[in-house]
Structure formats: C-alpha cells, structure tokens
Amino acid sequence: MQTSTATAPDLGMPAIYLHLLAELLGTLGVDEQELLHRVGLNPHRLNSMDLRVSQSQASEFVTRAIIESGEPGLGIMLARELRLPLHGTLGTAVMSSQTLAEALDLMTRFLTLRAPQLEVSRLIKGDNAIYRVHCARDLGPLQGFILDAMLYGCVYMGSQLTGTLVKGCRMERRGPEPGYIHRFRQQIPVPVIYGASDDALIIPVSQLDLPIRFSDDQLAADSRSQCEVALKQLTEDAGFACRVRRVIETSHPFPPKLARVAATLFVSERTLKRRLQEESVSFQALVDQVRLKQACDLLEKTGLNLGQIAETLGYADAANFTRAFKRWTGISPSQHRNESRKPRLREPQHPVAAAL
Template sequence: MSERTTSSNWALGIVQALEMGGVDCRSIFPELGLDYALLEDPDARFPQDGMTRLWTRAVELSGNPAIGLNMAKVVRPASFHVVGYALMSSSSLKEGLARLVRYQRIIAEGADLSFRPTPDGYELVLAIHGDRLPPARQSAEASLAYALAFCRWMTGKLIRPRRILLQGEPPADIEPFQQVFQAPLEFNASHYGLLFERADMEMPLPTANPSLAQLHDRFAGEFLARFSESRVTHQARQVICRLLPQGEPKREVVAQTLHMSQRTLQRRLQEEGTSFQQLLDDTRCELAQQYLAQPNLTLLEVSYLLGFADPSNFFRAFRRWFELTPSEYRARI
C-alpha cells in the first residue's frame, strides 16, 4: 500500500516552526520513527502519518494548540520545493496560486488545493487528508498561515483576505489567529480556505519573470511526472483524459486499459485517497478550466470534450465546482 508523503523542504519548515515554539524536534524524531538528518536532503520524503504524529506530540510538549501558526514566521521559497520559485516568477498571485495548485503534490500529498474565482474575488480552498491517522488541525492551520505569509512576502504588502475559513470549534484563545491572519475569521466552516480580494490577486508581482517562470514550470513538471508515474491515480487520470472526448469513461474500461480488475482499481485509488468518481470529477474540473481559457472553443465543444452527453449536465457540474456559469467564468479570466 502506497503511503502519502511530504517533501523534506516542507517538513523542515514545520520543524523550524515547532522549534521556534520551544519543541526539541531533534530528540522527538527518533521516538516517532523519523530521521532528523533527512531534513538536509532536498529529495527526501517523510511519511504523512509521521508528520501527523509530529504535530500531535508538538502540541502535547508545547501546550500550545496554535503552534502551527508559527509557519507564518518561517517564510522562504524553498519550503515549497521548486514550486516556491515558480510562484515568485509568476506575473500575479492569481497565476502563482494556480501554479501552486498544479504542483501541490510535490510539496505534500496529504493536501488538496483548488483555486477558483468567486463573485467577489478568488478563493484558495484547502483539504488535508490523513493516511492511516486522521490529519492534525495544526497542519491545515499552518498551511493557510504559510500560504498567506508567502503572498504577503512576495508582494511586499499586508494582504488582508476578505475572510479566513477554518474548520472546527473556535479555540479558547483566538488572539494568535487574529495576529497572524489580520482578517475576519470564520470557525466551524465547511472547509479550510482563504477568500481574497480580486485586486490583490491580479496586481503584478515585483518578482515576475516570464522566462524564469517557464523554466521553473519545466523543472516542476518533470519532477511531478517522475514522482507520479508510480501512482495509479496518475495513470488512471491519463486514461480518463484520453477517453473523455468519446463520452463519460466507464470504470471497467479504465481498469481494463490499466490491466487490472475494477475491484483492484477501486482499492488502489482508495489507498491513494480518492475514488474513481472523485477522480473523474476532479479531472473534468481541471480540464474545464484549461478549455475555457481557450477562446476558440465554444461552450458546447467544451461540454463534449469533457464527456458530457448533455450540455445541461456540464453547466450543472460547473456551477457545483465554481458557483459560476461557464460563461461567467470565461468572462472573469
């Protein structure tokens, strides 16, 4: 069974944040079955559950449930692996966060990101998945705090989101959250997310460099391809992309193409944190964004390229994904 993993770059950021909070990670790594020396190897990966146990132990030792927010103080591009440099060379935060979503799995496989326009601006949505252990709340809070701090660092501006969405009950002490986010907080939200003003996302980045962005895209793309080849999710996604223009792909056809039974396909996808239906939906959602960015494609053509026999099903799915119609989305971009 394949384990979800986290890059050593991101793990090092977490360790620095915890050590800043008074936790001696060097001494607790061995008890958690983790090798502290691997933090120096940029290609090393740590098991997702090992990182979850690290968060849990850090909260116990520090007595600080908000310790994840320290991630906002350790901002450096390398924490995002090659992706951090691709973000910096983007023309705007909007373009940068779209890159972050595309290459997210290089940083950590336990997180799923999406970035979408909303009626008022843009939203970065985060979902954290555990492997065998349920994910730590601190992991999600750290990811949001870091993403926002990185946006502020790149722009040199105190970007204040419209709203910070946090799952779970409000903590006993809300002050650390107010200090880090400096924006309205909404606890007990349906998901983790940052709601941004449109102007903040669309203003030019001082570090923008189109030729460097292209270079980093190539590095990140090659890294992701090497990293993904062994994953059934990646292989099944490729088959789905190929079959979609002929209509909605059936699970049995995808399984046959991959030379496995339907049951094996479903089990392997489950081990990697998804299902066939979820993968089909996610693939369509990603492709819809790419197709709508091409002005020469009509909405009807986009609908058929995504394997929808009836365009009204495409419109319904699109509204579910983005809370916008395809025409409204196209007008935005």
C-alpha cells in the same frame, strides 16, 4: 468523500518542513533531536530539499510535538517561518510568476508536490475568488496542523510575493473556533471566520492582478517545466518500494532494521517482504541504494574521513565500507572523492535563481 489512509497512496511530506518544525520546538523548550530519534527520524537528514518523510512518521512526529510542546497552534507558527524558496521548484515557479492569479493557479496545479494530502479548487463568486482547500483523506491529528500551515502560510506568502497585504482577503475555516487561536489573532493580518462550510481563502478578483515582485518569464517557464517533471515522477513513484525507501532515507538509527520499517508502515515483516518481491526488489537492495547515495554525498560535500563515513552508514569500519563502495561503483571511496573535486566548467547561473 475522504479516502482512508490505509488505501490511499502515501506520497510523503517534504522533510524540510519537519526540519523547520523541529527548530520551532527547540525555541519552545522541547528537545527536538531526542523527539525525532524516538520517532525514528534522523535530524541531520531532514535539512534537505529533496527528501520526503512517510506520512505515518510525519503524523507521529507532529502529534508528539503538539503534546510535548503544549502548543496546538504549531501549524500557524510554522506558517510564519515558511519562505518561498523552501517550497523547492514550486516556490521558484510561484515567485517568478507575473501576477497573484498566476501564482495561485500554479499553487493549485502543483500543490501535490508540497502537500499531497490537500486539494485546492477555485470558484469565482461575485467579486470574489474562493480557493477551497480540501483534505482528500482523513489524516487524524496531522489534518489540523497541515490545514493551519497551508492556509496561514498562503496569507503570509501573499505579502512576500506582492510586497503588500492583499486587500480584502479573508480566511474561512470549518468547525468551531479553537481555543488557541486568540493567542495568534494579532499576528494574523486577515480576518479569520470559523464555523464556515469550507476551509478557504477568499480574495477579491480585483486583487488577482497584483504584480509579483520577483517576476521572471524565463525562470517561470523553466521552473514550471521542472514542476511538471517532478509531479509526474512523484505520482509514478507511488509504489510500496518507494515508501520503504523514504523510511530508510530518513531513518535513525541507520540502517534501519526491517522490523522497524515494517512497523512504521503498519505492515508485518512478511507482508513487507512479499510486497517488495512483487515489485522485484529486496529490502537489502533498497538499503544499499540509499547507502550509496548517502556515501556519495558525504564524500563530495563533507570533509569526513572514511572511518566517520563508515560509522554514519552503519559499517563496522572503513575497510567494510570501502569494499562495499568498490562493489557498487568499481572504484574506491577515495578515488570517487578525488574525481568529484576536480574543477568542472560551470554554466552561468540566472541572476534571479542565484538570489533564491
């Protein structure tokens, strides 16, 4: 039974996936930046492996993207662009696995990190392993897009992992065959059968022992531990304040007005304030937290001057930004930049991690 979107926790969607989708829209003649702005998303913030976008904004962007591009097969197109390192720590863990079975087990265990709307279960039936994919709640227009991206993405990634097509693999999909699928048939390396009882990947058990090309035991152990920590943090940070912060982090314009954030989360301004108060935080405190994080990133990683950083963060001038930064940290922005650029001892990087 599916849970309603209103009652289920919103763990967001990794921003990097929407960044890739926006790039695809550009190739289809859609002004992707203007579309992102209309949805209230900052294009420059989406190219991040760490940020997540609220489900409501992700759904609105995908829906508008399909309508304005006239391409209902955007999920399949996105699947072709996905590379394992783009899946963060989970991608690294999967790449460093010993076998295809181990990689699929990791995907099943930690899928929440990349697609919290989906659940995967495995069933061995005769000579086949059946990986069923289920949407835990009704996602509306986002549902077909996510299922396409996930299932077709797994097919393409199987070849990335093993260096060859996984023999005997096929895909089953619920419902009638969509009209757009014929345009992608030649690009899909496995049979796809519609009208099935489940959305699933079927893989011969004999293929599960295929070795992974990038296998590395130490990197595998390290990345799995990181996945455990990330999963614990993601599921524990499922409160309302975290949802508000996600909207603030990727907002255009920045900083967002309280009314805009409330509308994005489908609550009234009064309800938003009350629910934040219940978690002992204010809207302005969340804005300041995000501002401080973005300020530090801009000071450490860019050559923007203080006036440009102030404008990016929504301050009237560099003086106002400097006063706020000193209040938060006790030092000036220039001091922080200088300190961050002092030479530091670097730990040797694992050669496989460097290759990713």
